[in-house]
Structure formats: structure tokens, C-alpha cells
Amino acid sequence: xxxxxxxxxxxxxxxxxxxxxxxxxxxxxxxxxxxxxxxxxxxxxxxxxxxxxxxxxxxxxxxxxxxxxxxxxxxxxxxxxxxxxxxxxxxxxxxxxxxxxxxxxxxxxxxxxxxxxxxxxxxxxxxxxxxxxxxxxxxxxxxxxxxxxxxxxxxxxxxxxxxxxxxxxxxxxxxxxxxxxxxxxxxxxxxxxxxxxxxxxxxxxxxxxxxxxxxxxxxxxxxxxxxxxxxxxxxx
Numbered sequence: 001x002x003x004x005x006x007x008x009x010x011x012x013x014x015x016x017x018x019x020x021x022x023x024x025x026x027x028x029x030x031x032x033x034x035x036x037x038x039x040x041x042x043x044x045x046x047x048x049x050x051x052x053x054x055x056x057x058x059x060x061x062x063x064x065x066x067x068x069x070x071x072x073x074x075x076x077x078x079x080x081x082x083x084x085x086x087x088x089x090x091x092x093x094x095x096x097x098x099x100x101x102x103x104x105x106x107x108x109x110x111x112x113x114x115x116x117x118x119x120x121x122x123x124x125x126x127x128x129x130x131x132x133x134x135x136x137x138x139x140x141x142x143x144x145x146x147x148x149x150x151x152x153x154x155x156x157x158x159x160x161x162x163x164x165x166x167x168x169x170x171x172x173x174x175x176x177x178x179x180x181x182x183x184x185x186x187x188x189x190x191x192x193x194x195x196x197x198x199x200x201x202x203x204x205x206x207x208x209x210x211x212x213x214x215x216x217x218x219x220x221x222x223x224x225x226x227x228x229x230x231x232x233x234x235x236x
Contacts, residue, residue, distance in 0.1 A: 003210050010038050011053035011080050017065050021057070021085065021092075035074045051077040055125060057085055058115035066120050080160075081121040083129065086111035099133045102140040109144040113151045122230065123158040123198050126165060131183035135173040145186045149193040158228035159195055161187065161219060163212025164202035182216070187223055196228035 012034060013025040026034060035052060042050045054070055056062070056079050070076045085092045086099075086108040099105050108130055116124060127148050134141060152159050161182050169180040178184075190197070199216035203209045220227060 005048070005209065007049040007051065008209075009051040009053050009078070010041075011055045011078075013082070013084075014054035014056045014066075014070065014079075016062060017069075024084070031074070035076075053078045053080060053122075055080040055082040056121070057081075057083060058118050058120065059087075063118060063120070066118075071120070078122040079120050080123060080125050081112075081115050082125040083108065083112045083115055083127075095129050096132050099130045101134075105130055105134050105140055105144050109147050112148060116148075116151050116155055116157055121157065123160055123228065124152065125160045125200070125202065126162040126181050127152075127159050128181045128183045128186040131178075131186075132169065132171065132180040135171060136175050137183070137185050141183075141185070142189070145189050149190055149195060152195045153193045156196075158198050158230070159190065160202075161197055161199045161216040162202050163200060163210075163216055164204065164208070166212035166215050167208075168211075182219065184219075187219065187225065191223045191225060195226075197225045198228045198230065 015026045015028040015031050017028055019028055038052045053076055056066060084095050086095055088104055088107040095108055099108050165181040166179060170177060171180045197220055199213055201209055201211045201213055
């Protein structure tokens with residue numbers, strides 16, 4: 001409230017029924033307590049609209065869990081797509097570290113777009129996350145970005161300008177030091193598509209609730225990008 005927010009979305013990394021990728025997420029056994037804590041906060045702060053959500057990696061085997069358990073049983077208000085892992089030659093690799101060549105970039109892009117087509121998500125977090133490990137902008141990053149942007153345009157699915165990335169994610173490349181994500185050339189291409197964007201802090205700590213928000217909005221304004229209308233989340 002001190003930072004002037006009237007709506008706050010809580011979106012931890014989702015637990016998964018098989019506890020896959022457990023080091024970066026809660027155990028499935030902790031899910032009821034997570035939901036209960038948000039509902040208690042909703043009652044304690046009635047003047048603040050607090051939304052229940054999760055940030056999720058999609059795979060076909062988790063689709064029903066997301067739809068029937070998270071959105072159904074627990075009544076979450078929304079899910080964010082965060083493609084932190086991608087399928088490559090029968091195994092899952094890290095989108096943070098392992099997109100080191102064009103074939104892996106293509107696999108990340110395929111996984112991301114397949115996830116977008118699931119119809120479960122309200123927006124896509126850091127779609128340009130590949131910028132953490134694929135360091136130089138080239139014809140491959142341009143092609144991958146255009147595929148993602150075309151899918152977002154077709155699906156009318158908003159894309160996120162990520163405040164955590166703006167503040168905390170720098171990489172050294174042969175083209176110089178840059179923000180890993182949001183990666184400016186991706187968003188320059190976005191201006192050529194009929195897509196909408198959400199500027200989100202991706203706060204990992206309460207003190208960071210507004211991190212990168214103003215810079216992200218300035219980026220969107222400078223590039224002529226349209227902010228998404230997510231009012232439907234508040235009316236649930």
C-alpha cells in the first residue's frame with residue numbers, strides 16, 4: 001500500500017504433481033498452505049485487491065493439473081507462462097543457461113509457442129529469456145522472436161516486459177554489456193506486430209514490488225507498444 005498499489009498478484013513458481021524441478025519451486029505438499037496464506041492476506045487487507053496466481057512451465061502431462069487443480073479446485077485467478085525449461089532431444093534443458101546455439105534456440109521457441117497455445121495463461125513472462133545464454137543478436141534470434149511475436153498476435157496473448165530483468169540481469173557479450181532481458185531488439189520487433197504488453201516487476205522480495213516498472217513503461221512508450229488490459233483478472 002505504501003508504494004501506491006491497489007492490485008497485487010501473487011505468483012510463485014508452481015509446484016508440480018511429480019515435484020519436477022523442485023530446487024526452484026515449492027513442494028506439491030505446500031500448495032494448500034500457499035493458497036491459504038494468500039486468502040488470509042485478502043481478508044487482512046480488504047482495501048488491496050490481492051490475486052491468487054502461479055507462474056508455470058507447461059507440458060502436456062501438467063495441463064489437467066493446471067486446469068482442474070490450480071484454476072479449478074483452488075480457484076486461482078490466473079496463471080503466468082514462464083518457460084524456464086525447454087524440451088530438446090528428449091530431455092529438459094534450462095532456458096537460463098542452455099540456449100547456446102541455434103538448434104537449442106529453435107527448441108526453446110517451439111516449447112514456448114506450444115505452451116502459449118495451451119490456452120491456460122493470462123500472459124507470457126520474459127518471452128526473451130533466451131537472451132541470458134544466447135548472447136549475440138543475429139538472424140536466429142530475429143527469426144525466433146518473429147515466431148513468438150506472430151503467435152502472440154494470433155493468440156492475443158500479452159507479453160511481459162520484465163522488471164526483474166531490467167534491474168538485475170546483465171550479460172557480457174561480444175556486442176557489449178546489455179540487459180539479458182528484456183532484450184531491446186526483441187521489443188523493437190514487437191512494435192511491428194499487433195501485440196500487447198504488460199510491465200511487471202517480477203518481484204522476488206517485498207521491497208522490489210515496483211522494480212523496473214517505470215523503466216519498463218518508458219520502454220513501452222518509446223517503442224509505441226500497447227499496454228494490455230487485464231481488468232478481467234480483477235473482476236473474478
